[in-house]
Amino acid sequence: MFKFNNISSDEMKVICEEEDNLIPKAALSYEENSNGSFYVSSYANIESSLKLYVMDSSKLSSIYKWLDGEGTLEFKDKVSTAYFFNEIKPQRSATIKTIDVSFKRSPFWYKKADSYIECSNTITNEGNVFSKPLIKIIKGDSDTVDLTINNVRFKYCFPTDESYVIVDCLDCNAYYDGYFRNENLEIGFEFPKLDPGENQIVTNSGDCQIQVLKKDRWI
Numbered sequence: 001m002f003k004f005n006n007i008s009s010d011e012m013k014v015i016c017e018e019e020d021n022l023i024p025k026a027a028l029s030y031e032e033n034s035n036g037s038f039y040v041s042s043y044a045n046i047e048s049s050l051k052l053y054v055m056d057s058s059k060l061s062s063i064y065k066w067l068d069g070e071g072t073l074e075f076k077d078k079v080s081t082a083y084f085f086n087e088i089k090p091q092r093s094a095t096i097k098t099i100d101v102s103f104k105r106s107p108f109w110y111k112k113a114d115s116y117i118e119c120s121n122t123i124t125n126e127g128n129v130f131s132k133p134l135i136k137i138i139k140g141d142s143d144t145v146d147l148t149i150n151n152v153r154f155k156y157c158f159p160t161d162e163s164y165v166i167v168d169c170l171d172c173n174a175y176y177d178g179y180f181r182n183e184n185l186e187i188g189f190e191f192p193k194l195d196p197g198e199n200q201i202v203t204n205s206g207d208c209q210i211q212v213l214k215k216d217r218w219i
Contacts, residue, residue: 004082005071012063013056014099021048022075026107026219043107043129043219054090054097064088067101078109078218108217116211119201125194127216132170132193134215139163140207147210148202150195154187169193170215 001010002022009016016022026043054060073082086102108129116136117123125131137145139158146155156165156174165184166175169191174181194214201210 003072003074004066004084006074007066009052012066013059014052014054014063017051017053019075021050022073022105023109024048045107046105047102048105049086049100049102052099052101053093054099057090057097060090060097060099063099067103073103073105074112075109077112079112080109081106107219109219110215110217114213114215116213119210119212121201123194123199123201123212123214125196125199125214125216127218128196129217129219130193130195131215131217132191134213135167135169135192136211136213137165137167138209138211140209142206142208145206145208146204147208148200148204149192150199152188152190152192153204154185154192156186157184159184167191 001008002016002019003009024046026046029042029044052063054063067084067088069085070081070083073080082103082105084101084103086100088099088101090097090099092098116134135149137147137156139145139162144155144157147153154167156167158165159176159181162176162181164176165181167173167185168175172191174185194216203210
């Protein structure tokens with residue numbers, strides 16, 4: 001059983017012939033360093049298809065509306081972004097109808113439910129690929145904090161009357177109450193990422209509380 005935009009295949013009375021077609025591994029792109037080694041630069045979107053058995057043909061019109069366009073795909077308690085795009089032509093197989101649907105999907109699966117957790121020295125990425133978290137730094141007694149997460153060191157200077165900042169490691173921006181605060185963030189080209197397993201957090205100087213939305217993900 002899978003869901004698209006919170007509507008399940010069970011509700012729509014369809015059975016998927018090969019549910020594993022929902023979870024092919026994404027292809028990766030890599031680049032070469034000057035020393036001849038390689039590093040992953042990105043993962044590509046996935047294009048796949050499903051054969052669905054329609055158990056109630058009176059629902060065909062609803063199925064067409066359901067599997068159309070972009071939305072959230074849910075499978076085995078994980079979610080991804082998918083886009084169903086193809087023309088659908090019902091065909092008869094024995095006594096029931098079948099349809100073939102094609103979709104493109106984000107390369108990653110995420111937890112269905114995720115929330116900030118408080119961290120001190122370590123944090124664990126439960127996924128099987130690196131993630132790009134949201135890091136919430138709550139001001140303590142210091143106006144400036146200096147942190148290192150997985151060998152990426154950065155410093156943040158709190159403006160007067162601002163009690164926290166969120167560092168978005170995917171968008172590479174810092175925010176307070178929805179406003180950019182990049183001018184207060186001192187960091188190099190690379191933002192922190194969380195590798196699968198245990199990750200180190202070091203407070204080099206300053207006093208703060210750290211909360212992380214890990215955004216664990218799977219390929």
